[in-house]
Amino acid sequence: MAEREVFLRVYLNEIGVHTPVSFALGDSDAVQASAEPAAAQVSGTLDELARQAASCRLCRLAEGRTQVVFGTGNPHAEIVFIGEAPGRDEDLQGEPFVGRAGKLLDKMMMAVGLDRQNVYIMNTVKCRPPNNRDPQTDEVQTCRHWFDAQLQLLSPKVICLLGRVAAQSVLESDAPLAALRGRWHDYHGIPVLVTYHPAFLLRSPDQKHRSWADLLELRRSLATTGK
Numbered sequence: 716m717a718e719r720e721v722f723l724r725v726y727l728n729e730i731g732v733h734t735p736v737s738f739a740l741g742d743s744d745a746v747q748a749s750a751e752p753a754a755a756q757v758s759g760t761l762d763e764l765a766r767q768a769a770s771c772r773l774c775r776l777a778e779g780r781t782q783v784v785f786g787t788g789n790p791h792a793e794i795v796f797i798g799e800a801p802g803r804d805e806d807l808q809g810e811p812f813v814g815r816a817g818k819l820l821d822k823m824m825m826a827v828g829l830d831r832q833n834v835y836i837m838n839t840v841k842c843r844p845p846n847n848r849d850p851q852t853d854e855v856q857t858c859r860h861w862f863d864a865q866l867q868l869l870s871p872k873v874i875c876l877l878g879r880v881a882a883q884s885v886l887e888s889d890a891p892l893a894a895l896r897g898r899w900h901d902y903h904g905i906p907v908l909v910t911y912h913p914a915f916l917l918r919s920p921d922q923k924h925r926s927w928a929d930l931l932e933l934r935r936s937l938a939t940t941g942k
């Protein structure tokens with residue numbers, strides 16, 4: 716049995732899913748081939764935007780960062796996952812969702828036939844807040860300069876917000892996660908689903924089956940959402 720399949724079966728057993736799952740998932744090439752060019756009002760490419768963001772000092776978070784963590788994945792992805800901010804590992808490696816939470820996110824995605832080659836992963840702010848505190852409202856608003864341009868260029872079918880902080884920031888809501896989960900939202904015309912942050916699931920593994928249900932809903936939506 717391939718290592719990837721063993722990895723997936725272990726995760727599905729962990730969350731109590733014992734029936735075989737299969738998805739008519741396009742691989743990254745198929746996703747790329749079927750994607751329409753982004754109807755972006757922002758000019759340039761994602762790589763050009765990333766190069767511009769790399770030297771950004773628009774907010775105080777520039778002072779403590781090692782590097783700007785712009786985002787990673789398929790620029791033609793149908794799904795974009797969004798967390799709150801880079802942590803220590805992300806700040807050092809320059810990639811969102813690495814470390815233990817990132818590995819769990821990989822498992823969650825794999826359980827519904829996704830991986831880092833066919834999704835895009837980013838954060839609401841691109842620089843690590845000191846001591847891993849939550850990003851502050853003005854920092855999130857300032858970083859929207861990059862965030863909104865990035866989403867315009869990506870033009871995904873759906874967005875998945877990971878955790879309360881990202882959900883409240885993007886949706887500009889003070890509702891608790893429980894109230895934001897389980898229904899669809901909208902961000903500038905893009906359908907948005909909220910689920911748990913992998914770091915929370917590491918602390919509360921009994922909630923993994925709920926995140927599984929969220930990701931299944933996300934996959935279902937791809938079949939019905941036009942791009």
Ligand code: SF4
Pocket residue numbers: 768771772773774775776777783840841842854857858861
């Ligand atoms: S968090 Fe965003 S706005 Fe602030 S310095 Fe980093 S890239 Fe610029």
